[in-house]
Amino acid sequence: MINNQSSSGNSLAKTAYKHIYRCIISLDYPPGTSLEEKKLMEELKLGRTPVREALLRLAAERLATAIPGKGFVVKELTLQSTRAVFTALKVLELGIAEIAIQQRTDQQLEALRQSNQEVKEAVEKQDVLTLVEANHNFHMVYAGCADNEYLTKALNEVRAEGNRLAYLSYHNRIDPLTTLARHYKNVINQHNEIVKAMEKRNVAQLKQMVNEHIRIFRDRIIAYMTAE
Known part of the structure; x- marks a missing residue:
């Protein structure tokens, strides 16, 4: 049986990911930009979990960098x-x-x-x-x-x-x-x-x-x- 709640959560995480990804790729979020969870939650009208999952995925893809105690920033282009x-x-x-x-x-x-x-x-x-x-x-x-x-x-x-x-x-x-x-x-x-x-x-x-x-x-x- 498909867990509808899990499926919905995955969909929300994908929505958050796609938005942030496009903003990073298009340089609307320039290198070094702080990816504040609270601000993204308000902007996307989503909860903390899907936003956090999106940020973790972006970090895994090396588009964002996780800084202990400070959250995430857009990875620098060196x-x-x-x-x-x-x-x-x-x-x-x-x-x-x-x-x-x-x-x-x-x-x-x-x-x-x-x-x-x-x-x-x-x-x-x-x-x-x-x-x-x-x-x-x-x-x-x-x-x-x-x-x-x-x-x-x-x-x-x-x-x-x-x-x-x-x-x-x-x-x-x-x-x-x-x-x-x-x-x-x-x-x-x-x-x-x-x-x-x-x-x-x-x-x-x-x-x-x-x-x-x-x-x-x-x-x-x-x-x-x-x-x-």
Whole structure:
């Protein structure tokens, strides 16, 4: 028998999580922001338990930091941690390429095409937050083609932490010399090439495009973070 009270509690925790997560990713809650439980309870009109569960989940995903005796704060974005994220992305996604290219099914390939279409639709709407989420989904569908829960979980954690960087990457303020239209076009073209490589089972082409995709993302963010 399903415990309706437990189910309702989980739903409330998910509601709290989604709200706080989106505020962190969109930088409405900047790095270092105190995530005060009481304030969040009032804002979301929820009890302490679902808010606390949401904060614990965000801490587990490295988007928030628990400070003993003080509660939670939005995790800082440092140059060191940012470089570590990109190193992890490169290792994971290139490793996944070796397996995914052989393991992928026709159904998974179609799911990859569909997730790529969702990225394009988000670009057309110029909805940055939806674009971040669609891009995350595209890369997780790609990871799913390897049919390895450990790799999928690892990439999901790194991608979740990197979604604030993705939001920056898709935002005008990061690089006044590169128009959003040009950057969006580059992202879509690279996704298209990843799909084509998966279709052809061309591992060399796939690894080259995945590597380039991450490099451009990394260079754009590092240039922003190190600008005077």
